Amino acid sequence: MVTDDAGQGGTAAGQDNYAGHQDGAGHGMVQLITPAGERVSHPEYDLWVKDVSDEQLCSLYEDLVVIRRIDKEATALQRQGELGLWPPLLGQEASQVGSVRSLRDDDFIFPSYRENGVAYCRGVDLADILRVWRGAASGGWDPYTVNMAIPQIVIGAQTLHATGYAMGIQNDGADSAAIVYFGDGATSEGDVNEAMVFAASFQVPLVFFCQNNQWAISEPVRLQSHTQLVDRGAGFGIPSMRVDGNDVLAVMAATRVALDRARRGGGPTFIEAVTYRMGPHTTADDPTRYRDPNELEDWAAKDPIGRVHALLDRKGLFTEEFEAGVRAKADAVARELRAGCTGMPDPEPLDVFKHVYSTPNSWLDRQQDHYSRYLASFGDPAGATQEEGAR
Amino acid sequence: MTATMIKEFRLPDLGEGLTESEIVSWKVGVGDTVSLNQIIAEVETAKAVVELPSPFAGVITALHEQPGTVVEVGKPIVSFEVKDDAGNQTAAAAPAEVALPKREPNLVGYGAVVESTGRPVRRQRTLVQPTPLAEPAPLAEPVETRFANTSTAERPRSTPPVRKLAKDLGVDLESVPGSGPRGLITRDDVRNFVGGGDLPAAAQELAAQEVQPAPAQGEREVRTPIKGVRKFTAAAMVSSAFTAPHVTEFLTVDVTPAMELLARLKENKAFAGHKLTPLTLVARAVLIALRRNPGLNAKWDEANQEIVQFNYVNLGIAAATPRGLTVPNIKDADRLALVDLSTELAELTDTARAGKTSPADLSGGTISITNIGVFGIDAGTPILNPGEAAILAMGAVRKTPWEYQDQVALRQVMTLSLSFDHRLVDGEQGSRFLADVGALLADPGMALAMA
Known part of the structure; x- marks a missing residue:
């Protein structure tokens, strides 16, 4: 059985360096690719990634590189005044790619604000990913076109939405599942704890995917939790796994275990993906004020992309041609992202009324009417056109 | 295709809501060729x-700011010469027409950039900075400061709701005797201290009333909860207007003699340092006229089915205060000499404007005056202060062509408007009273005759 203690005895070389939880009994950390790029075997988790071919491994590598490039380009766009804000995901690529690439199209994703790599892999349009960060819309896309909700800024609130959605799946008798992303800081929030109580009580098909990136802005995880985050799951009666979040294969294996349980009616799973936020919390943050630079160096040695590169190298798959192809893809995506961002039309004033309710609402209509007449009072013919267009 | 153009880069808001940043160093110099996303500068923000x-x-082509300078967000800091087709940011934004100017970075907090696409867009407006709809009302001086000099002994024993009540009523708990166990000050102690348990609820509401903030710029309507003075005023006016049948009479008087008297009194040593205004004289005239017409200094007591005739005058003066309309009254005003009356009037209005009127001063009025003349108004139909039988509105003193000694002369003229409760005041009494007040102002010497 792959259940609660599945992580026990995981290979996890060097895991004690993680998170200051050297005393952390209970859960080891699942790892399938070492930082040096060595593929280590695991008696149980190997089975869950047995089907991952060389070609798929290459494709995972490409996604890792592309989303790092998206992150870099978006950060630059913020520095150039094109985005109001951006929450970098640098260092968390494997957690995002490994989990989202385990999902089926009919599974539903509830992200926090940092899952922009997840959004890319899910097929969200590049410009749509940036829309909200540019302040051009309050949400970038229609969640039902890709089965992924828009970024949730309120810490942990999405865990409740996900639990409710998963209860809906249960009521429908479907075998799809939901996954909810949140961070280490969110586990201190009431919402997350309430969601876990409900998810366990109703045994809903939901994966609680916690990216423990070690820092809740400037607060280290050890101040928030005197136990490993993974141990919290047991308190709710939720089977839990601790996985190397910088190891794309291990993340994939763990997510597949959890999804399989969900589809079989086995209820929720809690995954702690141990990773590291290499960059600032957002572009408005300066981590050098609260973080030891040595820590960054330690984690750079565990880079999620470097180890897949090394593994592909060992397998003789990392050819010049392959490398050039991936780079070209990343460049093309970055160009498209930049063009989509800078060419994005500014929203019209009346756009604020769109997407508030799915059905007509007389109260909102009245406000819109007032506002459009207000705009029209400036005597701007363009405003008048908009007013008509908005009805 | 090889045409070039100059592009400016303006300092963006690098954090969330920053207004300026310091250029720490330039990583490039004029003449350097740079690629997209190449680091060109190091900038220090507040964050x-x-x-x-x-x-x-x-x-x-140019570095506009030196290292070490603090630059406002939005100012150009560096210029580039770029090829039109250099694969810059907009080049890939395919469908745009060549003729269209490229979009400049749209800075956070700098509003929409004018767009040149075919889409209908709003042109940028240069709105005149709107002035606030109202001056923010000055806040009443915090109650605490009034007790700043009191002794530092242990705080009197009381509970938080009682302390709140005391604060609202402007009561210093140090001076309130406590009747509870071990000297605990109770709610009733505070109430009794300020003048009995029958303190009108309005007084408490008045004390608790907060000054409303000025409406934000651009708001089309502001919704203010009905509470405090406004709520009390409304209730009082409704109850007054719909229980007491109002009659309002007007009388326009040549008050030139009264104004001349006022001028003379101001120069009189006895009144040095005293504030004499038309209101002082009108108040005095009302007090004298009441002696001959006591029926207006009375009250309809519905509960006891009695008409209460007051043998004293607590003269109410309607005052516009930061908290709204209040009608504090001068106790036993009929016993005051003119000079004392002027002192009381000045104190009463100053206290009211500072929002420090004590609850006791607000209750027990017997007749009121409202001075609408200060607003440049001539006449109105004032509504009775509940429990009173009459209210006189004094209009503005205007120089008006007026009959004077059988000729038309430019005289100082004022209109008096008197509302009275027709349940207990008949037209005859009301009219006589108003005529007396008018006569006193038209010829202050009449005071000798009437008194």
């Missing part, structure tokens, strides 16, 4: 030191 990636590929 972090960050590197600025170049938004263009091209040649640096």
Whole structure:
């Protein structure tokens, strides 16, 4: 059985360096690719990634590189005044790619604000990913076109939405599942704890995917939790796994275990993906004020992309041609992202009324009417056109 | 295709809501060729030191700011010469027409950039900075400061709701005797201290009333909860207007003699340092006229089915205060000499404007005056202060062509408006009273005759 203690005895070389939880009994950390790029075997988790071919491994590598490039380009766009804000995901690529690439199209994703790599892999349009960060819309896309909700800024609130959605799946008798992303800081929030109580009580098909990136802005995880985050799951009666979040294969294996349980009616799973936020919390943050630079160096040695590169190298798959192809893809995506961002039309004033309710609402209509007449009072013919267009 | 153009890069808001940043250093110089996203500068904001990636590929033509300067967000800091087709940011935004100017970075907090696409867009407006709809009302001086000099002994024993009540009523708990166990000050102790348990609820509401903030700019309507003075005023006016049948009479008087008297009195040593105004004289005239017409200094007591005739005058003066309309009254005003009356009037209005009127001063009025003349108004139909039988509105003193000694002369003229409760005041009494007040103002010497 792959259940609660599945992580026990995981290979996890060097895991004690993680998170200051050297005393952390209970859960080891699942790892399938070492930082040096060595593929280590695991008696149980190997089975869950047995089907991952060389070609798929290459494709995972490409996604890792592309989303790092998206992150870099978006950060630059913020520095150039094109985005109001951006929450970098640098260092968390494997957690995002490994989990989202385990999902089926009919599974539903509830992200926090940092899952922009997840959004890319899910097929969200590049410009749509940036829309909200540019302040051009309050949400970038229609969640039902890709089965992924828009970024949730309120810490942990999405865990409740996900639990409710998963209860809906249960009521429908479907075998799809939901996954909810949140961070280490969110586990201190009431919402997350309430969601876990409900998810366990109703045994809903939901994966609680916690990216423990070690820092809740400037607060280290050890101040928030005197136990490993993974141990919290047991308190709710939720089977839990601790996985190397910088190891794309291990993340994939763990997510597949959890999804399989969900589809079989086995209820929720809690995954702690141990990773590291290499960059600032957002572009408005300066981590050098609260973080030891040595820590960054330690984690750079565990880079999620470097180890897949090394593994592909060992397998003789990392050819010049392959490398050039991936780079070209990343460049093309970055160009498209930049063009989509800078060419994005500014929203019209009346756009604020769109997407508030799915059905007509007389109260909102009245406000819109007032506002459009207000705009029209400036005597701007363009405003008048908009007013008509908005009805 | 090889045409070039100059692009400026303006300092963006690098954090959330920053207004300025300091250029720490330039990583490039004029004449350098830079690629897109190449680091060109290091900038320190209030939040972090960050590197600025170049938004263009091209040649640096100017660095507008020296290292060490603090630059406002939105100011140009560097210029580039870029090729029109250099694969810059907009080049890939395919369908745009060549003729369209490229979009400049749209800075956070700098509003929408004018767009040149075919889409209908709003032109940028240059709105005149709207002035606030109202001056923010001055806040009453915090109650605490009034007790700043009291002794530092242990705080009197009381509970938080009682302390709140005391604060609202402007009561210093130090001076309130406590009747509870071990000297605990109770709610009733505070109430009794300020003048009995029958303190009108309005007084408490008045004390608790908060000054409303000025409406935000651009709001089309402001919704203010009905509470405090406004709520009390409304209830009082409704109850008054719909229980007491009002009659309002007007009388326009040549008050030139009264104004001349006022001028003379001001120069009189006895009144030195006293504030004499038309209101002082009108108040005095009302008090004298009441002696001959006591029926207006009375009250309809519905509960006891009695008409209460007051043998004293608590003269109410309607005052516009930061908290709204209040009608504090001068106790036993009929016993005051003119000079004392002027002192009381000045104190009463000053206290009211400072929002420090004590609850006791607000209750027990017997007749009121409202001075609408200060607003430049001539006449109105004032509504009775509940429990009173009459209210006199004094209009503005205007120089008006007026009959004087059988000729038309420019005289100082004032209109008096008197409302009275027709349940207990008949037209005859009301009219006589008003005529007396008018006569006193038209010829202050009449005071000798009437008194």
